[in-house]
Amino acid sequence: MSTKKQNTEKEQVTDKVSQDHQITDHNITKSPDHKITDHSITKSPDPKGSKATSKKKAASTAKPADAPAHPITDHQITKSPDHKITDQRTSIVIPYLASKAKGDELRYAVRAWAKHFPEGNIVIIGDKPPWAGKDLVHIPHKPQDKNPQIDVAHKMVAAIASKKVSDVFVWTNDDIYTLCPVDFADIITLKSHGKLLKRGVANGIYADNCKNTVTALKKQGVKDPFDYATHTPVVMEKSSLAKVIERYGCDKEGHLVYSLYANTVFPNHRPIITKNDGSGSICASVYRANPDPKILKRVIASRKWLNNNDAGWKAVEPALKVLFADKCKFEK
Template identity: 35%
Template sequence: MATKKKTEKDELTKVDTTHADVNDGMAAPEQETLSEMEKVNATAQDHITVVIPYCREFAQGRELLYALRSWQENVRFGINVVVIGDREAWFSEEITFIEHQRVSDNAQVDTLAKLRIAVASPEVTGYFIWSNDDIYVMNPVALPHIALPKVSGKLVPMRFKGLYAENMKQTAMLLEKNGLPCLNYETHTPVLFDKERLTAMFERFPELEKGGYLFTSVYYNSHPYPTQPVYLDWKTDQVLLPVVSQSPDENKVVDILSRKVFMNNTVSGYSSWLEKFLDKCFPVSSDFEN
């Protein structure tokens, strides 16, 4: 396996940035959490793994290609990339590819199966970053940008429809049954996982294997040393811009991104405009492409 060991760059990104201070107003973390962050930093001195579950059937355009370009350009620590799922013809040897056939039409069931593969893989570091093919790193980030937990309020199933709403409902019921908080950590941003804590989660909640649960919310709500999360609101936070429109005002997008570190797109937000915009931001091929 070829490990991508990335060194710090001096260039600025295509979008001029004002660095986000996502810790403003945060409560001081407990000493135990500080010790954990020290362990994370020690792991990342060499590299830390970015794991991306990938299903070609549901991919739109070249999302994954631009996502990987954004990781190479804007992370300020060493990474290696593991893709679990389907292979694209353009993958280079810098990607560790683990084939995995989709096991369910329920996305949460399928991604949980891929998460278990990540936990078992020796190519994935003990602490690792879990991301998606439609999440882009738009400005330079350090590991704390990702390690800091983020929420979008509480788990409120009635705000959603279909299978996702059902998954959220049973996730909330599981957490309530165990006397745990019910915050919604499903923010479509990269998150930091610990293999040991994931294994403990699987052991504590065997129900996870029986159906679709929002496992990121289970993981963070059951964390033994919780910290105050960042509450996301795209109009005011310095973290995330979700693209939901087919043709947004590009000048406004560029202005907003000057204060953000991540961008994602919904299914409805993918368009020819978005692909052209991503190509402007990340025109140079990454080491992850042939």
């Protein structure tokens, strides 16, 4: 994608988000009870409203004249009267590149969501699987960069721009499987592996992207960021994500986008620390072809999510065939 096209795409996304939500201040404020279902962006005051109401709102959001502009890091959440998450079916957005698939990971991931989070609406960004039915939303998207995290950022931009994706949406992967009934609270809860340190093979793409992420966050005043790359589903809000991608240039330089998002949007939060090994409780990761069968059986019976990498696919495939043997509404 050319620089000119990227800039035009970004401008269109930013304009769209601003128009949809009538943003007049980059800051988002938090309601006193801070309920998780209140994850929506505050709209600007109705210009036809009373002067008293306008003055009251202006006073509540006013900043000292010498206060530094800090549009996202003090981002807190509030509920606008007419914009609740229940107003629109929650989109479950899955980026998909068929050439990288080892088997039917995506089909089982979709069946798992349909079974255990039936209120979700599946959206695939990338390649369209041949078994996709009419209820599955497909957004065509070609790879934009050899750096996986840059390509992810472009797919996120496609999600932001699409009217087919809910304003607050779940972002997940084709190799993450929901093992039991979950609700929105399970997904939106912040989860981390701990502090964001060096990760990946030295001098590798992922390690470089991790380093870029730490450096970018520290420049923004986040001195001790968390590692939110837990390989579990996460929740994001369109306008906030658009600002994060634009602020850090995620569509041009590799970053761990969700770690940027969560550390920027929720800088003072304390996430649940999860381990994806045999001692965890939320998710299990299978990253080899021959895991202990007893441990695999136990984690499948007790965790909320299961995931795998290429090496672990053959180990989890037999269990997935049994757990999710039936077709779902998103298939032909």
